[in-house]
Structures are given as structure tokens and as C-alpha cells.
Amino acid sequence: MDAISVPAPPHPLQRQLPLPGQTRKTPADDPGAASRIEAILASPSYRLAVEDPAFLENDDTRGPRLEIDYLKPEMLLRQHRIRGTIVVFGSTRICEPVAARRNLRALRKTELVQPPADVTLRLRAAERIASKARYYDVARQFGRLVSGANHDQRDNQIVIMTGSGPGIMEAANRGAYDLSMPSVGLNISLPNEQYPNPYVSPELCFQVHYFAIRKLHFLLRAKALVAFPGGFGTLDELFETLTLVQTRKIKPIPIVLVGKEFWRRAIDMDFLVEEGVIDPEDRDLFWFAETAEEIWEGILNWHAAAGEALYPAPTASHPP
DSSP states (O other): OOOOOOOOOOOSSOOSSOOGGGSOOOTTTOTTHHHHHHHHHHSGGGSOGGGOHHHHTSGGGHHHHHHHHHHHHHHHHHHTTEEEEEEEEOOTTOOOHHHHHHHHHHHHHHHHHSOHHHHHHHHHHHHHHHHHTHHHHHHHHHHHHHHHTTTTOSSOEEEEEEOSOSTHHHHHHHHHHHTTOOEEEEEEOOSSOOOOOTTSOGGGEEEESOHHHHHHHHHHSEEEEEEOSOOHHHHHHHHHHHHHHHTTSSOOOOEEEEOHHHHHHHOOHHHHHHTTSSOGGGGGGOEEEOSHHHHHHHHHHHHHHTTOOSSOOOBTTBOO
């Protein structure tokens, strides 16, 4: 029997001779061919779809944009084995105490050289911010507590997640950074660019285009929501979560409002119950706390009472 002759495998990319389409029509055949080819190559229609911003920003491609806006954070969170998140919201204006005091001193000096009417409102606001600056330290300590609980975990990481902004969000991310532990930031693209705070893990800091996708990721892995004093953004996320839990659109999670004095004045839940627009049981979808220890202990106790410990007990095959 004759031996079978097997040809050598071809090069995966290169040919010995180019295909006809790999060479351009020469000027000898058509003097105007070269310029027409350049016009074709420069036409927006010839760009790859993924390299054509005008096409991607078209109304008709919103569906694919939504999908990839969701997929990029999702794939990276899976890659980094993030099982759950503790979501922290709060004002971007509540800075660390030393900065709050510095800002207040500067405004008081301004009041001495400008008409009081020009600075009175800003001065009052700065005084209130300075009085709440203690919550920056509480959020930072809370970030440490959550992150410290991950030291003995392998694939059961539960990490801090914020909107990646300054203020309270910075403090929570900073607490994780203090322990060299990961934390997540979900920035949103806005007409005026905003920078992520410097304490989010670079590999876990995302910029998303759609608020809806950002909200989805905030709650997709959430094991708790912790809301510090804040404004529209904080209220938005808080009420959306309360509504989703109230309607059982999502599985109930612990919702902690930090700063009872602030929240009692900002939102009168008793009034809403008395007016009949929410039920008494809806008032029990959250509780108040003041310290990092109270927040974390309450979350752990809530999960234990729900029969789903936040950190599963180690098995023989996965010792601590």
C-alpha cells in the first residue's frame, strides 16, 4: 500500500500568493481607481460597526448598547468572583471632617469681606455639612468591617459597591482600600464629566451609559443597601429599592438608614402610613443605625433571621 502523503499545515494567517482581492487595481488599468478606492475606504458605511461611533449612537442601536452596557461589568464581576455586594449610598457633599472644617473656615472668612446675604445660605449649608462629616468616618469604618469579613473567604467575596463618587461613597470605598481589599464603583457618564474617587479598585471601576443598567447592577448582587444622609441620587436609589422590595419584584434585602435624625426629618414614613398611602408593614422594610458596628451587626443578624447566613459555613472540602 502506498504511503499517504499529508501536506504541511498552511500558515494560519499568511498565504504564499495573495488572493486577487488583496491587491488594488493599478493605475495602468484605470488611472482613477486609486482615488475611488480611497473614497470608499473613508466612507462611514465601510467602517466596522463596532468602530463607527455615529452608527452606535443611533436610536436604532440602543438595544445592543444596552446589552453591552450591561455585559461589560457583569463579565468582569464574574471574572473577579464577586458573589455579593453591600451597596452604599450617601451625599457626595459630605466630605471628611478635616475638609469640612476647612471649607467652613474659608466661608466664615468670606463672610467678613462680602455682604452677609451673599454667603449666608452657603455658610449655613457648610455648617450642616460639617455637622454630618462624622458620617464620612462611619462609612469608612463600615467599609473596613465589610472588607475585613472577606479575609477568610475564597469564592464567597461580598464587597462594597458604590456609585464611585466623592463624599460618603468615597469613604466606603476607602475603608476597603485601607485593608487592601477590593471594592466596586459604578460611575455614570454625564454631560459634565465626573471622576471616580481614588479608592475604588481599578479593575472593578466601571463607567456605564444608562442609569437603568447602573441601577440593575446596584441590586443584582446586593446583600444590603446602606443609605447615609444624601440628596436626590440617594433618595432615588433608596425609594427604588424600597419599591422593589415592597412589591417583591426583588427578594427582600436589609435596608439601613444611617442617621436617624436626618432621615426622620427628610422622610416622614409615619405620615405616609397615617395618610394610608403605604401600609404599616412597609415602615418595617428598613431600620436606623448610627455606627458602623450597628450597621454591620444588623445586616448579619437580618440574614441569619432570614435563614441565609451572609457567609456560608465552610465545608470539609473548603476549609477556612
